[in-house]
Amino acid sequence: MSVANGRQLLAIPGPTNIPDRVLQAMIRPAEEIYSGPMVQLTDSLIADLQRIFRTRARTYIYAANGHGGWEAAISNVLSRGDKVLVVASGRFAIGWGQMAGFMGADVEVMDGSWRASIDPAALEDRLRRDTGHAIKAVLMVQIDTASGVANDIRAMRKAIDAAGHPALFMVDCVASLACMPFEMDAWGVDVAMSASQKGLMTPPGLAFVAANDKAHKAHQSADMKTLYWDWTARQGEQHYMKYCGTPPEHLLFGLRAALDMIMDEGLDAVWRRHALLAAATHAAIGKWAEGQVLSCNVIDPAHRACSVTPVVVTGADAEAISAYTQTICGVTLGSAIGDLSGRAFRIAHMGHVNAPMVIGSLSAVEMALRGLGIPHGEGGVAAAIASLSEGAGLPVGPAIHELPADDLSAPTAPV
CATH class of the missing domain: 3.40.640.10 (Type I PLP-dependent aspartate aminotransferase-like (Major domain))
Structure with missing residues (x-):
């Protein structure tokens, strides 16, 4: 059964997701x-x-x-x-x-x-x-x-x-x-x-x-x-x-x-956001690769792009994975082109994209791997979350252990 109804997620390397603010700016007279x-x-x-x-x-x-x-x-x-x-x-x-x-x-x-x-x-x-x-x-x-x-x-x-x-x-x-x-x-x-x-x-x-x-x-x-x-x-x-x-x-x-x-975000912050989202994607693929079917096309992490990651599939149908994420989950992955045609798919993480969007794309892929019975290491999405949690640093505002003790007490019954 498809669970794709809802806002579709585009994870292709162009055209990328257009922000609502950009779309709204275009709705005006000449x-x-x-x-x-x-x-x-x-x-x-x-x-x-x-x-x-x-x-x-x-x-x-x-x-x-x-x-x-x-x-x-x-x-x-x-x-x-x-x-x-x-x-x-x-x-x-x-x-x-x-x-x-x-x-x-x-x-x-x-x-x-x-x-x-x-x-x-x-x-x-x-x-x-x-x-x-x-x-x-x-x-x-x-x-x-x-x-x-x-x-x-x-x-x-x-x-x-x-x-x-x-x-x-x-x-x-x-x-x-x-x-x-x-x-x-x-x-x-x-x-x-x-x-x-x-x-x-x-x-x-x-x-x-x-x-x-x-x-x-x-x-x-x-x-x-x-x-x-x-x-x-x-x-x-x-x-x-x-x-x-x-x-x-x-x-x-x-x-x-x-x-x-x-x-508004700051160019340095934009660069950093892309680097963090790419690292999370690579962490997920690293876990999936333990099943010896999926792997990053670019071997050395230092040579990998921060905007798109081609995932090579050996011994399974790469296009079936993309079809599953689109029809069952509502996530459109990028098709492989050139030398990788037919044996890879691409996950884009560029432009108007944030942590939930990338984690959602990775979750759809992991769901496809499980649903199609493709061997893979478990915990790819968890690895991505851990990578983002570590890379993004401390949360904005006090962490739970920094709150006053009174704030941790059980709520009292209404008088």
């Missing part, structure tokens, strides 16, 4: 687009996106999904025939590279693992061998949502510097922005891009690109530019040209509310 409130809104969004990217670089907003953000980043800094090095750790850096190749770039892929972070030494070695500096850009993702790998962006920048290479450093932050630390300026990233539908808690349809002075210098001679994506056109005085036409107003209203929520 604004005039040439002056006044819309100009102020755009200015405030760009300023706060700079804070989220941790940069002083120019930031651009596009009516597009993440793939559009890829094209915006590529087209503004590269010319046809330019060589780009794609540093792979799953599916999405390769996808970005494929787009660059379609647009006329000469693409080389440096294969990495679907189960571990990119080795900075391998990047340094490849760039040292490029003595003629044919490579114009290095493309990579901070978090790959297919593999669940998180890469060390600061270490990769150090590898590029150690090689003495002038290539642009371009990073996809779609699954990491507002989920884990990203320091565009401090880490020496030249171009960063992201999208609205994951950590930024806004419906799909907005992409963001931040580009520093080095990237803008490359932009001057790039010949892949088209008017829609072009940074120069979007720097014009007319407000509507910042969107190359009519702004996606209601998505912008939603984004304003989402950024306000992030600023």
